[in-house]
Structures are given as structure tokens and as C-alpha cells.
Amino acid sequence: MISKQKKGVRLDQISKIYIDPKTNKKFYAVNNVSLTIEPGSFVTLLGPSGCGKTTTLRMIAGFESPDEGEIYLGDQPINALMPNKRDTAMVFQSYALFPHYNVYDNVAYGLKLRKVPKDEMNLRIKRILDLVELSGMESRMTNQLSGGQQQRVALARAMVVEPSVLLFDEPLSNLDAKLRVSMRTEIRRIQQTLGITAVYVTHDQAEAMAISDKIIVMNKGVIAQMGTPREIYHHPVSEFVADFIGEVNFLTGNIVKTDGSKCTLKIAEHEVIVDNPDSFPVGKECKVVLRPEAAILADAGALPCKVVLSCFMGAYQNYHVMVGNTLVKLADYCPVGRKTYEVGDTAFLSFREGCVHML
Amino acid sequence: MPMKTRQGAALERKKFFADPAMVTTIALLAVLLALFILYPLAMLLMDSVHVQETETILLETVLSGDADIKYETDESGRKSVRVLDSKNKENLIALDDLTGAYGSLFVKNGRAIRDGDTIDPAKTYIKFDKNYWTLDAFPRIFKDYTFNNAFFNTLKLGMITSFGAVIVGLLFAYVDCYVSVKSRIIKKMFDVVSTLPVVSPPFVLSLSMILLFGRGGLITRKLLGIYDSDVYGLSGIAIVQILTFFPVCYMMLKGLLKNIDPSMEEASRDMGASRWKVFTTVTLPLMLPGLGNAFLVTFIESVADFANPMMIGGSYDTLATTIYLRITGGSYDTTGAAAMAVVLLSITLVLFLIQKYYLEAKTAATLTGKASRARVAITDNSVRIPLTTICSVISAFVILMYIAIPFGALFKLWGRDYSLSLKWFEQxxxxxxxxxxxxxxxxxxxxxxxxxxxxxxxxxxxxxxxxxxxxxxxxxxxxxxxxxxxxxxxxxxxxxxxxxxxxxxxxxxxxxxxxxxxxxxxxxxxxxxxxxxxxxxxxxxxxxxxxxxxxxxxxxxxxxxxxxxxxxxxxxxxxxxxxxxxxxxxxxxxxxxxxxxxxxxxxxxxxxxxxxxxxxxxxxxxxxxxxxxxxxxxxxxxxxxxxxxxxxxxxx
Incomplete structure (x- = not known):
């Protein structure tokens, strides 16, 4: 359906300065951000509120102008282009449907502006409404639709103009939890069908993981890490990223011995052997990034610990244990047939092979 | 690193100017607003402090160098003055040349001197253009009895009207929001009364006031037999203005009362306060900025009102009517009239600024929340009956005044002959x-x-x-x-x-x-x-x-x-x-x-x-x-x- 050449987006050292309305001081909402979004890929900007992700997206759309740097759409610099002259289409958090138009007219809005001939327009609208599964609802007013349906109209309206880049500004945050999960699968499916370049902003890490080819974690206006969901989950570059993506425990230890790709780490007076891909030297103080599911609780192992909470969650047994003075949260999946520890028990913690990461 | 927003600002500008339709619209709008709002007011202000007139001065005085004019030097370095000729054109002429024969330049006994006339510096006048800035007009008009009188009249009227309108408005708003009014007729009456004066022509109430309570008034003369009733003057204008402006206060205060969370008042009741105590310690303090707001809005309206003082004011002149009479009355005191207008404008402008930038913000700050749920209306008869009665009487009065108008047109001769006819419409x-x-x-x-x-x-x-x-x-x-x-x-x-x-x-x-x-x-x-x-x-x-x-x-x-x-x-x-x-x-x-x-x-x-x-x-x-x-x-x-x-x- 997308016949024209796909375009990527490139941000070259982009900064945006805002004035804090309370203190009247300037601050960087976005600070020296450079990134390249490959044509046809699905990239997510992820971060807590106020990290600059929405500002970045709005700069790509043209609603904000960067104070430093240049934005490229394909090879074309677009800094000075008005939003209506940019080949982007945005799906808004509030959907921003035109309440005085019905579904058909909402979707047709962009096509009419592009002076698409009537026949082609009808065809394209029909096809896109089929894709978002809203056929037959053309004459409904937008306030007669459910939240999920409105969301799909917004999606159809943005996609029908066949933009080079689709922009999503937290499009699912107004939906309930269940609908959010099914809609994100839907968005991913449609994006893949059309092969369109997409930039997606969210603060929901699960959503980001489920939907993206590449995640860009942002914090305080700068890029904290860029990578595939797998890289970011397993090899976070900082405590912030590790903490932001999923549940995490940090265990502090010192390297006492290195041996090729492995090293011996001393945690709370006990020694454990872990992977050392970054070749940290002996004597370095390290943080072990331990995901709840990456540890095994058993009667024997590397680190002795004391169980302070034990709770059955259905899919897993949830433990809180003390390793020295550090509280570690664990999830033991499929606990059926294994020993269940109770509060007050002493047990041993060991890391699953290849599942921990050191900072 | 210093934070520079120059590129962002430049890009915003670029995008802005890439939109010619909007740029043109804004430019046009700016011109329109400047030309038809700012410019007339600026001219008024200028007129009140700027004098432009021609003056004739005795030639002798000019030559002596003591005249109250500007002496300059011409290109050959001689002391000169700018003199008007008979066509009111300015000429720079050296003092030495002034006694020479300059046709149609000098004025002798009101006519221009021609060549051949003898020029006697003690008897000849020359004409100068006077063009200067002064604040004289203000002390002058404040010494002027008519103005002074009008000035204080206006303020007095504004005070009385605003107080009255706010109190009546508050009464209506309170009854509407707090008191259970069962009668649907009374409720309907409230609606009618609150919209009637807002949309009606400005002097309708004055007109019916005269018809009903004037010298030949239906009520005063016919029903009560009073022959010397005088509605013209302060009391007449005040009543009419209160009735005209209270609906605005009512609507404003009603909005406020609706935003007061009833649980605050319930908390006060719960701790043992009487209804009156609740009103004075909770409701009223919360509404204070809003009341001030309503007061100022009414004050501005009252001060600016022209039609009612004009029609029913009699000899009670306000600033608005005085200015009108100055302009149309032929007294030709433009600087004075302009200065008066500036005074009137200053009053309304200051009140407007206080109202808009101080009170409006304060009202919004005190009442931010929405009422969490509906208020339990007061059914207590000792509160309900007196309040409802007062409001009903006022409403009935307003409605009566409106009914008087069509009848005024249908009666053959108001005050004498109350038989119906269409002759006024025919006329x-x-x-x-x-x-x-x-x-x-x-x-x-x-x-x-x-x-x-x-x-x-x-x-x-x-x-x-x-x-x-x-x-x-x-x-x-x-x-x-x-x-x-x-x-x-x-x-x-x-x-x-x-x-x-x-x-x-x-x-x-x-x-x-x-x-x-x-x-x-x-x-x-x-x-x-x-x-x-x-x-x-x-x-x-x-x-x-x-x-x-x-x-x-x-x-x-x-x-x-x-x-x-x-x-x-x-x-x-x-x-x-x-x-x-x-x-x-x-x-x-x-x-x-x-x-x-x-x-x-x-x-x-x-x-x-x-x-x-x-x-x-x-x-x-x-x-x-x-x-x-x-x-x-x-x-x-x-x-x-x-x-x-x-x-x-x-x-x-």
C-alpha cells in the first residue's frame, strides 16, 4: 500500500531549552540528542515524565523548534518547515479526533487537503478502515465510539495519508489495561503490514518492549541508552536504565580475581563467579544487576540469605530475601514441585548462568 | 555552556512568516485595533494636554524681544521669528525686516496690512502659531463647577448603584443556590428577571420609571394621589441602574456560589454554627473577592452609563452627560471636554485593571474546586419565606416596569386618558x-x-x-x-x-x-x-x-x-x-x-x-x-x- 520510498529520521545534536515557569530559569528539556531512525523501523522513546521524549517527538512533528541542531527527514533538513508541510502524521494521546466530523470525514480530512481524487480517496479510506477493523462505522460520530475505536480512527486518520513517518504520542495511555495490551499488538501489526517508519513515545516499559525494534531510553533530556529491547533489558548501561526497565535488584561487590571472561566477585563476605564481558580489573567495586527471575533459591548455593517475605502470586512465588544488608526481590516461576521457603528460613541464592550483568 | 534559544526563536519566526495568511491577519488586526481603539483614546489624551491655537501679539512687544514666543536665528545670523501670513502659512522673518513692507503679513485692527500702509509697532499685531503642551486643562476643569459637580455625582451614583446591585444580586443568587423554592412560577420569574434587563434597550427602565412614578405617573398620581412626585435625580437613576445591573451581579455570584463546596459549610454547621454564622464566617469570606469583582464591574457600568442619567437624571448631571452636553451644547471647549473624557476614562480604566488583574485572579484562587455534590437546600421557613418574598417583590416590580412600556404606547395619553389606541404607532x-x-x-x-x-x-x-x-x-x-x-x-x-x-x-x-x-x-x-x-x-x-x-x-x-x-x-x-x-x-x-x-x-x-x-x-x-x-x-x-x-x- 505504501508505494513511495520509505524515509528515516535523523536528529543531529538536537537541544530544546524551556523556561521553568516557577523559577523562571532556563533548562534543557532536550539536551544534545543525536539519533538515527532507520526507514521502516519502529523506534520507541521511553522515559519518565519530563524526560524530553514528547518534546523530541513534537520537534520531529514541527510543533516545537529545536534551539540547537538539525532534524532530517530522509536527507532533507526540515527544521524550518511548518508542521503542515512535513510528511509526518501524528497520533495524539487524546486522539484529537474532530468531534464535528464522523469517522469517514475524520479519516478523509488529510486526503482532502492533499486533493486526492474522490475514487482513490474512497478506496484508500475503505482499505484503511478494513485494516483497523472499523468497516461499517463510517457514518458514526466520534462520540458514539468506544475508547479503543476512537484510537483506531486516530490511527487510520494518520496512516491513510501515507506519511513517511508515523508519530505516536502515548497513544494508549487513555485506555484501560486490557485494551492497551491488545491495541499495542494491533499497532505493531499494522505498522509491520505497511512497513512504515514509526516513532513512538511512552512511559510504559512493557509497551515499549512489546512493540519496538529499538528503544531509546531518555532521562533528564539526554539519551540514557539506545538498543534493542533485549540489549536494554539484559545489558543496561546505567542504574537508571536498569531500574526503569523492569524489576531489578542491585548487589554491590568487589572483584577479587579475574579469569578470562569470568571473574570472582565478593558480595557480603561471600564469593560468586560471574561473567565479566567488560574485563573489569581486580579491586573494582561493581554493581550486579539482578533481575528477579535471574536468581535461584535453593538449599545450597553461593550466597546465604534469609527469607523475609514469601508470597504465592499464581504464576510465580514471590520472595524477599536479605543478602547481608541488601533486600533482594525474587520471582520463582513455575514453583510447582520445588521447595517453597517460608519467612524466617535460611536459603542460598545463586545466579542463573549468563543472566546477570555488572555495572 | 550558555543556553541560547536563538535558533529556536529564529525557526519559530521562520515558520510564522511562512504562513502569510496568519501574518496578514495579525497585521490587519493590529492596524484595526490601533486605529479604532488606541488612536482615538490617544488623540483624546493629547487634546487634553496639547494646545494648538493662533495668537496675535503687538509688534512692539515682539520687537522688544520679551514676547512669549520662540526667537530663532535665520541663515544670515539675524534674530528672527516665525510669523503666520494671512493664509496661515508660517514664514521665518528677521526682526529687522518686520517693520518693512511685507504685504498681507501683519494684522492691523483685524485686517492684513497691504503695501503702502504705515506700520506703527505700537498699533500693529502679528499672528503666531501657538503649539504647546500643558496640564492646565485639568486644574481648570476641577475648578469648574459643572465638572466638579458631575465628577462627584458620578462617583456617588457609582457607589450607590454598585452597592445596591451587588446586594440585590447576592440575594437572588443566594435564594437560587441555597433556598428551596417550590413555586415554579417564582423560579420562572427569576429567570425572566435575570435576562430581561441585560438584553433590553438601556433606557427602557428609565422610561417606565417616569411613566409609573413620575409627576403624571400611574402609580404615584393615579393610585396614590401624589402630585409632586419627583423621580428625576439621584434616587431615580440609582433605582433604575440597580435594576438594570443587578442581573449581571446575580449571574456572576451564582457562578461563584455553585463552586463553593457544600461540605465546607456542612463542616461549619456540624461544629455548631448557626446558618447566619455559616454565612458570615464561611460563605461570605469565600465570596469576598467575587463580590468585589461584581462591585467593580457594576461601578464601571454605572459610571459609563449615559442613557439613564440622560433620561431620568434631570439636573443631576454625571460625567457622561456633561461631556455630551459640552460637545453638543456649543460651548466649544474641546480641551475641557477632552480632559473630562480623560478623567472619566481614567476612573473606568483603573477599576477595570484592578478587576481584571487582581480580583479575577483572586476569585479563581479562592474557589478552585468544584462542588463535590449537590447542596441540601434550605427548607427552613424562617429563612425561606422572607428571602423568597423579597426576591418575588423585586421580580414583580421589574416585570411591571416592562409591561408599562407597551401600555405606554397603547394608552391615548398617559396620565390623562387611559383608553387604548394605536395612534402613537400610527404617528x-x-x-x-x-x-x-x-x-x-x-x-x-x-x-x-x-x-x-x-x-x-x-x-x-x-x-x-x-x-x-x-x-x-x-x-x-x-x-x-x-x-x-x-x-x-x-x-x-x-x-x-x-x-x-x-x-x-x-x-x-x-x-x-x-x-x-x-x-x-x-x-x-x-x-x-x-x-x-x-x-x-x-x-x-x-x-x-x-x-x-x-x-x-x-x-x-x-x-x-x-x-x-x-x-x-x-x-x-x-x-x-x-x-x-x-x-x-x-x-x-x-x-x-x-x-x-x-x-x-x-x-x-x-x-x-x-x-x-x-x-x-x-x-x-x-x-x-x-x-x-x-x-x-x-x-x-x-x-x-x-x-x-x-x-x-x-x-x-
Missing amino acids: LFRDDGFKAFKDSFILSIIAAPITALLSMIISYLVVKKKFHGRGAIEFISMLAMAVPGTVLGVGFIRGFARGVFRTGLLQGIYGSGLILVIVFVIRSLPVGTRSGISALRQIDKSIEESAYDLGAGSTKVFTSVTLPLIKDSFLSGLVTTFVRSITAISAIILLVTPRYLLITCRINEFAEKGAYGVACAYATILIAIVYAAILLMNLCIKYMGTSRRTKVKEID
Whole structure:
């Protein structure tokens, strides 16, 4: 359906300065951000509120102008282009449907502006409404639709103009939890069908993981890490990223011995052997990034610990244990047939092979 | 590293100028507002401190070097002066040459001297152009009895009216929000009374006040047998103004009371306070800024009111009427009149600024929350019966005053012969009544769409766009609210009678219908803009952003998205402007020429002459037109308006 050449987006050292309305001081909402979004890929900007992700997206759309740097759409610099002259289409958090138009007219809005001939327009609208599964609802007013349906109209309206880049500004945050999960699968499916370049902003890490080819974690206006969901989950570059993506425990230890790709780490007076891909030297103080599911609780192992909470969650047994003075949260999946520890028990913690990461 | 926003600002500018339609609109708007609001007021201000006149001085005094004029040196270094010739053209002439034969330069006994005349410096005068700045006019008018009297009259009237209107308004609002009123007739009456004076022509209440309580009044003379009743004067104006302005206070205070969370008052009751204690310790303090707000709004209206003091004031002159009489009375004291207008403008402007920037913010700060649930109405008869009775009596009184108008037109001779006849209507149409209706109607109907569209454009720019001068545009369009009609009228006379900056430019509009339309537009602009702004603030900004994003330019966004979404506001702007224009008098009466007959001016004329029958006939038809317009608007909004639901709840 997308016949024209796909375009990527490139941000070259982009900064945006805002004035804090309370203190009247300037601050960087976005600070020296450079990134390249490959044509046809699905990239997510992820971060807590106020990290600059929405500002970045709005700069790509043209609603904000960067104070430093240049934005490229394909090879074309677009800094000075008005939003209506940019080949982007945005799906808004509030959907921003035109309440005085019905579904058909909402979707047709962009096509009419592009002076698409009537026949082609009808065809394209029909096809896109089929894709978002809203056929037959053309004459409904937008306030007669459910939240999920409105969301799909917004999606159809943005996609029908066949933009080079689709922009999503937290499009699912107004939906309930269940609908959010099914809609994100839907968005991913449609994006893949059309092969369109997409930039997606969210603060929901699960959503980001489920939907993206590449995640860009942002914090305080700068890029904290860029990578595939797998890289970011397993090899976070900082405590912030590790903490932001999923549940995490940090265990502090010192390297006492290195041996090729492995090293011996001393945690709370006990020694454990872990992977050392970054070749940290002996004597370095390290943080072990331990995901709840990456540890095994058993009667024997590397680190002795004391169980302070034990709770059955259905899919897993949830433990809180003390390793020295550090509280570690664990999830033991499929606990059926294994020993269940109770509060007050002493047990041993060991890391699953290849599942921990050191900072 | 220093933070520089220069690139961002430059890009914003670039994007801004890449949108010619918007740039042109803003530029045009700026010119319009500057030319028709700021410029007339500036001229007024200048007139009050600037004197431009010609003066004749004895030649001897000029030669002695002591005259109160500017001495210069000419190119050959001689001491010279700028003298006017008989064509009022300036010539730089050396003192030595002044006694020489300069044809038609000197004035002797009021005529120009010709060659051959003998020049006696002790008997010859020469003419100079005097052009200077002075604040003399202000001390002068404050010494002037008429002005002084009017000044204090105005303030006194403003105080009485605002107090009265706020108290009556508060009473109505309290009864409406707190007291359980079972009778549906009384409720309906409240509705009628609260809308009647707001939309009715300004002097209708004055007119019926005279009919009912005047010397030949139906109630005073016929029913009570009082023959020397005097409604003309302070008490008359105050009563009429209170009745005219209290509905505005009522609506404002009702909005406030609705926002007070009843649980606060319940908490106070719960801790043992009586109802009166609750009112004085909780409700009243919470409303204080709002009451102040209502007080100031009424004060401005009262001070600016022209029609009522004119009709029922008698010898009680206010600033507005005094200025009008100065201009039309032929006393030709333009500097004085301008200075008076400046004084009047200063009063309203200061109050307006306090109201807008101090009290409005404070009101919003004290009452932020929405009422969490409905209030339990007071059913206690000791509260209910007296309050409801007072309100009902006031309502009945207002309604009675409106009923008096059509009867005033139908009775053969008010005060003498109360038999019904159509003779006043016949006289009206035999006269030039039809032309008056046609002129008023046409001018107002031209002004209506212009104002409605203009105010929607201004609101759109103010709420949705970022550009330098946005605040200025909002302020100036709101400023017109604080400018009394009389002041605007004088400003237009001073500003356009001899063209813009007295150059003759645009002089053509002076005395034309166009200037009347412009005045109508300017006078209604703040109302429309305010309603447009509040309507637009409710619309999620991403709706327009998504239209931009899909490729629409700002004109397209405005016409295809913004305007349809604030259609209700547009429609009501249309009708409000029409109603305000067709009932306007204060600015218009100063600017209208015999080419146009306006209903309001005709009513004023006939009422002045004591021809109340015809005046009532005019007023009756005018009220009918106004109500028809409002009815039409409500129908349009009902069947064509948007439901203004932009945020939608989930259905499933």
C-alpha cells in the first residue's frame, strides 16, 4: 500500500531549552540528542515524565523548534518547515479526533487537503478502515465510539495519508489495561503490514518492549541508552536504565580475581563467579544487576540469605530475601514441585548462568 | 555552556512568516485595533494636554524681544521669528525686516496690512502659531463647577448603584443556590428577571420609571394621589441602574456560589454554627473577592452609563452627560471636554485593571474546586419565606416596569386618558419611524457578522497561537470594555473629524454609516472575544495540532476545525452584537448625522420632548426585535449548534 520510498529520521545534536515557569530559569528539556531512525523501523522513546521524549517527538512533528541542531527527514533538513508541510502524521494521546466530523470525514480530512481524487480517496479510506477493523462505522460520530475505536480512527486518520513517518504520542495511555495490551499488538501489526517508519513515545516499559525494534531510553533530556529491547533489558548501561526497565535488584561487590571472561566477585563476605564481558580489573567495586527471575533459591548455593517475605502470586512465588544488608526481590516461576521457603528460613541464592550483568 | 534559544526563536519566526495568511491577519488586526481603539483614546489624551491655537501679539512687544514666543536665528545670523501670513502659512522673518513692507503679513485692527500702509509697532499685531503642551486643562476643569459637580455625582451614583446591585444580586443568587423554592412560577420569574434587563434597550427602565412614578405617573398620581412626585435625580437613576445591573451581579455570584463546596459549610454547621454564622464566617469570606469583582464591574457600568442619567437624571448631571452636553451644547471647549473624557476614562480604566488583574485572579484562587455534590437546600421557613418574598417583590416590580412600556404606547395619553389606541404607532410610522428602524437594523446587521468573526479570530490567535504582541491584542480588545461609550464617541470625533492625525486621511468615514458600524463593532468586540476565548480554552489543543499535522494551513484549520467547534460562541456573538448595536446610544449619539436615524436616538429625542407615547411605541417595537433575535439564536443553537463535547467518555 505504501508505494513511495520509505524515509528515516535523523536528529543531529538536537537541544530544546524551556523556561521553568516557577523559577523562571532556563533548562534543557532536550539536551544534545543525536539519533538515527532507520526507514521502516519502529523506534520507541521511553522515559519518565519530563524526560524530553514528547518534546523530541513534537520537534520531529514541527510543533516545537529545536534551539540547537538539525532534524532530517530522509536527507532533507526540515527544521524550518511548518508542521503542515512535513510528511509526518501524528497520533495524539487524546486522539484529537474532530468531534464535528464522523469517522469517514475524520479519516478523509488529510486526503482532502492533499486533493486526492474522490475514487482513490474512497478506496484508500475503505482499505484503511478494513485494516483497523472499523468497516461499517463510517457514518458514526466520534462520540458514539468506544475508547479503543476512537484510537483506531486516530490511527487510520494518520496512516491513510501515507506519511513517511508515523508519530505516536502515548497513544494508549487513555485506555484501560486490557485494551492497551491488545491495541499495542494491533499497532505493531499494522505498522509491520505497511512497513512504515514509526516513532513512538511512552512511559510504559512493557509497551515499549512489546512493540519496538529499538528503544531509546531518555532521562533528564539526554539519551540514557539506545538498543534493542533485549540489549536494554539484559545489558543496561546505567542504574537508571536498569531500574526503569523492569524489576531489578542491585548487589554491590568487589572483584577479587579475574579469569578470562569470568571473574570472582565478593558480595557480603561471600564469593560468586560471574561473567565479566567488560574485563573489569581486580579491586573494582561493581554493581550486579539482578533481575528477579535471574536468581535461584535453593538449599545450597553461593550466597546465604534469609527469607523475609514469601508470597504465592499464581504464576510465580514471590520472595524477599536479605543478602547481608541488601533486600533482594525474587520471582520463582513455575514453583510447582520445588521447595517453597517460608519467612524466617535460611536459603542460598545463586545466579542463573549468563543472566546477570555488572555495572 | 550558555543556553541560547536563538535558533529556536529564529525557526519559530521562520515558520510564522511562512504562513502569510496568519501574518496578514495579525497585521490587519493590529492596524484595526490601533486605529479604532488606541488612536482615538490617544488623540483624546493629547487634546487634553496639547494646545494648538493662533495668537496675535503687538509688534512692539515682539520687537522688544520679551514676547512669549520662540526667537530663532535665520541663515544670515539675524534674530528672527516665525510669523503666520494671512493664509496661515508660517514664514521665518528677521526682526529687522518686520517693520518693512511685507504685504498681507501683519494684522492691523483685524485686517492684513497691504503695501503702502504705515506700520506703527505700537498699533500693529502679528499672528503666531501657538503649539504647546500643558496640564492646565485639568486644574481648570476641577475648578469648574459643572465638572466638579458631575465628577462627584458620578462617583456617588457609582457607589450607590454598585452597592445596591451587588446586594440585590447576592440575594437572588443566594435564594437560587441555597433556598428551596417550590413555586415554579417564582423560579420562572427569576429567570425572566435575570435576562430581561441585560438584553433590553438601556433606557427602557428609565422610561417606565417616569411613566409609573413620575409627576403624571400611574402609580404615584393615579393610585396614590401624589402630585409632586419627583423621580428625576439621584434616587431615580440609582433605582433604575440597580435594576438594570443587578442581573449581571446575580449571574456572576451564582457562578461563584455553585463552586463553593457544600461540605465546607456542612463542616461549619456540624461544629455548631448557626446558618447566619455559616454565612458570615464561611460563605461570605469565600465570596469576598467575587463580590468585589461584581462591585467593580457594576461601578464601571454605572459610571459609563449615559442613557439613564440622560433620561431620568434631570439636573443631576454625571460625567457622561456633561461631556455630551459640552460637545453638543456649543460651548466649544474641546480641551475641557477632552480632559473630562480623560478623567472619566481614567476612573473606568483603573477599576477595570484592578478587576481584571487582581480580583479575577483572586476569585479563581479562592474557589478552585468544584462542588463535590449537590447542596441540601434550605427548607427552613424562617429563612425561606422572607428571602423568597423579597426576591418575588423585586421580580414583580421589574416585570411591571416592562409591561408599562407597551401600555405606554397603547394608552391615548398617559396620565390623562387611559383608553387604548394605536395612534402613537400610527404617528411613529407617519413620521420617519420606518427609516429609523431600517437604518438601525441595517447598521446593526452589518456589524454583527463582522464582530462575531473578528472576535473568533482574535480568540483563536490569543488562545492557540504564539507570537509577539499576542498579549497586547488581547488587552486592547478587552480594553474597549472599560471605555465608556461617551469617551469613545468623543475620541472618534477628535480622531476622525479632520481625518487621522488631522491630515484628512480617512476623513470620509466621519459622519458616514461606516463609522457607526465601526463603533458598534468596537463596543461589542470585548463581549464576543471573551466568550470566544473561554470556549476555545475548553478545546484540547491537540485537535488543532492534528489538523496541522495532516497538512492544513492555519486558515484551513480555523475554518474547518476551530470555527465549527466554537459555533455556539460565534452564533451568540452574532446576536449579542446585533442586540447591543441596535440598543446602543452612548457613543452613537455623538457620531450620528442626520443622514441616519437611529431608534435609540429617536427614543431619546421623544422622551426629552415629553412625547412618551411615541417613545414607548419605538421602545416596544425595539424590544420585540431584540427578543425575536434572541429567540432565533436559541433556536439556531439548539438545532445547529455543536454539543461541544471534545472529551468523550468510553462507552464500553
